Amino acid sequence: MQYLLYSLFALFYFQATPGILKPAHWSHRIEKVNDTQYKLIYEVKLDHDWGTYSQYQDNPDSPVMPIEFNYEDSSNIRFIGRTEESGHIKKIYDSVFETEVVKIIESASFTQLVEIIDPQKPITGYKNGQVCNSERCIMDDYDFTFQVASATNTGQVSSEANTTTSTDNDHTIDQSISSLQTSYSTVKSTCTTEEKQISQSHLLTFFFGFLGGLLALLTPCVFPLIPLTVSYFTKSSKDRASGIRNGILYGLSIIAIYVGIGLLITSLFGATALNDLSTNWLANLIFFVVFVVFALSFFGYYEITLPSSWSTKTDALGRNGSMIGIFFMAFTLAIVSFSCTGPIIGTALVQSATSTIGPAIVMFGFALALALPFGLFAAFPAWLQSLPKSGSxxxxxxxxxxxxxxxxxxxxxxxxxxxxxxxxxxxxxxxxxxxxxxxxxxxxxxxxxxxxxxxxxxxxxxxxxxxxxxxxxxxxxxxxxxxxxxxxxxxxxxxxxxxxxxxxxxxFFKPQQIGDLNLKQRFPSYSKCANNLDCFKDYTEGVTYAKEIGKPVLLDFTGYGCVNCRKTEENIWIDEMVWSKLKNDFVLVSLYCDDETPLDQLTYSISTSKKLRNIGNKWEDFQIVNFQQNSQPLYVPIDPFDQEILVPARGYHSSITEYQQFLNCAQQTFKSKATGSLGQN
Incomplete structure (x- = not known):
């Protein structure tokens, strides 16, 4: 099981609507090398916690969408070598896609050396790719134009404030649907409340550490020390109050020591390095070997200990009875119990390494569980009689x-x-x-x-x-x-x-299924999607079919390279109730915003004046125009008959219960509209 203890309480926060996000900031310039050769330079700065994907992925079948530079007329250009990358580029393992990816964080630059045939002609093109954080992914397109004739040795910088305008001969498309836009701010449902999300990660990290501390208490390296240490405090103290104080100081010292270790690990390696370690294939292979070594130690085939001189020295420092002495007594406990606590601590640290403060949180949970008995038994020494005896x-x-x-x-x-x-x-x-x-x-x-x-x-x-x-x-x-x-x-x-x-x-043995051939003939975008669910990949076709069978539509703005889209599909849609509703009560319309299939002709959006080159551009623009958001995943239940939104749209949330309520409310609102009872209660 992922964590043996889920939670004793929940920590809530309100999830704000993300709106239009632009976490990647691009600029470009051209530098003249000689009379015929030029450098095309692109630079990107990424907001905190966002990343994009390198052009050069080691795995040719990687599901992520890498950066790609496209040139609209390459007849005037001869490319010399490949586009070189530099900056904060890291190779990490993506646990959702189960593959190693080359990711760019913070900033990077890209340089392409070219030879220009006619310097009077500008170079035009576009970059596509995606940017992601831990919650969502966004398509990241960028148009560029290089004025070769005005190039200098230092280059003229152009920013991403470029706009494109269509001419009379260009094909245009109106992506706006007034009923969707209106109902986005005035949703028809009466059964929803303001959306909350359980912030689980740090809470579960804490409880994972706390559980590890409880297990450590039961080991032969720690358990026998509880009555010995508490008896020392009660007998060596002048009165009961000082005994309680010393016991509490001892417990606080344990917490300070282990939290300090967690903070030290983060400061030495950095949160990013820890995350890379936890996801790198070689590091995981080393962890496998280390954990096997730990397991054999627990089985009793050998013992892992720290040098005895360490415990001897700290024990001597802890005998003076002062606050410093009590601290070193706690330090002695940490050293002498290492053969039992070391493997548990190692497990907890590896599991928490994906978070910036994860090591400190997990060590706080571990230390709190370890320290509580010493403080409690010092305050209530009679409780010692209820402790089981040490033994096999x-x-x-x-x-x-x-x-x-x-x-x-x-x-x-x-x-x-x-x-x-x-x-x-x-x-x-x-x-x-x-x-x-x-x-x-x-x-x-x-x-x-x-x-x-x-x-x-x-x-x-x-x-x-x-x-x-x-x-x-x-x-x-x-x-x-x-x-x-x-x-x-x-x-x-x-x-x-x-x-x-x-x-x-x-x-090894279970093949994938295919969809309904009759539906495929009528609706070319129909296919089998995640979890063997029927879905349509075109808005109009999905709405048409939903009208025929009288069911609401669930718009699923997704992406082939969307991390949290896969999390939703694998962890939430697989739930029995959620899957049943998606299968039987809704028409699923999955619009892939990173689909690079070219449109039949270059198109401009009337609403945004954006150049739409492929199907992904079309659906991303459709999402922006009608829902004022550009991140995936986004789930929007709509009534196919009047194309009004049934309940507030939602992004990625890890709660299955909330997703069940979301679908229930959408279905209830759809039925209420059909019977004319909406708003009469």
Whole structure:
């Protein structure tokens, strides 16, 4: 499971409408090299947290949309070499597309050396590509014109404030639909409230660390130290108040030490470097080896420890009883418990490395769980009597953690496999190995197998039976991942393994399905889309079909290279209720804003005066004109009969429940309009 503990409370924030976004700022200039040769130079500056994709992707089948420079009349140009890139260019693994991509962040420049035949003719063209952040992707087109005749050795800079205007001979298209534009600000629904989104990432990172700290407490390196340390504080203190104070200071010192480690890691490597490490194929292969080493240590085949001189020195510094002394006592705990806590900390840090402050947050959660018992038992020493006695059960905790480490090791090997296109650790093999691991854990908890430090299991406690039952139940749950999903005709995706297991479609034996041939003949844009859903890739065709069958339309502004579009499809649309509604109650119209299929002729938008070269340009312009947004994904339910919006449009949100409510409200509003009851309640 992605996280063993989801949350105890939720953190909300209001999601503002993104509007028209322009996170990439382009400029271009031309520099004269000699009488015939020139440099065409393009520069881009990207807003914080946004990135675009290099022209040169290592994987020729990469699903992302790279930068591409197109020249409208190349007969006057002879290209010398390729367009060179420089700037903040990084190779990272994209966990959604399961491939390594070459990404540009912050800024970059592109230089193309050319030989010009006739310098009196300007060079015109356009750049296309996409820019993405963690929430959305946007098509990023840019028109350019180079005036060769006026070129100098330093170059004349032109910015992206270019505009294009059509002539009388150009084909134009009116993208505006007045009913869509009007209802966008005055939506017909009465069942929605202002949209909220659960901000999960930092909260889950904290609880992941907190859970790791709770597990560390149960290991033989930490658990026996709780009564010893608390007894030391209560007996060496002058009164109860000072004992409580020392216990709390000890706990705060533990928190300060581990949070300091998290901040130090971020400051040394930087958030971007940590993210690159967590997604790089070689780093993930190293993590796989490290986690296997950790697992074998937990199984008892050897012990990983820090030098004993470290603990000796910190222990000596901690004996003076002062605040500094208490701090060094906490530091001693961190050192002597490393053989048990090290693998847990390593796991937590790797899982949190995609966030700027993730390491500090996860270490705070870990340290808080570790520190709480010392503070609480110092305040209420009588509670010590309720603690279970140390014994062989603590070694059982370590062995169980060893099985979990091996399971996580396979996750990292899976990332390397998909990144490097080895293709050997596909869905079936990964799930089979996980089933074997958790079946082995169940056998261990039942006493059927033993490890080096295990003593003979004379009887099984109720708690051990309970954990064995949970492990068996989890193993059976994993087996259901081999059931066939009748909707997608692939394996049954397990929601609790999202982000851990390879996607169900990354398999050896399950082929893709084809769509309804009769519909395809009537509506050429019809096809099978994500999760085996019927969809139309043309607005007019989709609306026409929706009128025929009397169902509302769900406009899906998407992209082949849209990260969060895939997240929605893989994690939300796969939900039983969501999938059923999309299949049976809506007509899905997916408009791909990065579709590079050329239009029959060059077209200008009447509303925006924008030059529309391909189908993607057309749908992006359609989105901007009617919905005042240019980011994907965007989901808009509309009534096909009057083309009015049923409920407020929404972008990417990770909550399945909210998406269910979104569809329910749209369907309810559509039915209310049909019966004339809207607004009568």
């Amino acid at each position: 059960w603590m070694n059982s905790v370590k062995v169980v953690l060893g099985f979990l480490e091996l399971a996580l090791a396979l996750k990292f090997l899976s990332v390397s496999d998909m990144t490097s296109h080895w293709g050997f650790l596909r869905y079936e093999l990964f799930m089979g190995l996980w089933i074997l691991l958790f079946a082995g854990m169940s056998a261990y908890l039942l006493g059927w197998i033993r490890f080096p430090h295990d003593s003979p299991l004379k009887k099984k406690t109720p708690l051990r039976w309970a954990f064995a039952g949970l492990s068996l139940a989890w193993t059976l749950y994993l087996c259901t991942g081999f059931f066939t999903n009748q909707k997608t005709h692939s394996y049954q995706s397990l929601s609790l393994l999202s982000g851990l297991a390879p996607p169900a479609y990354y398999n």
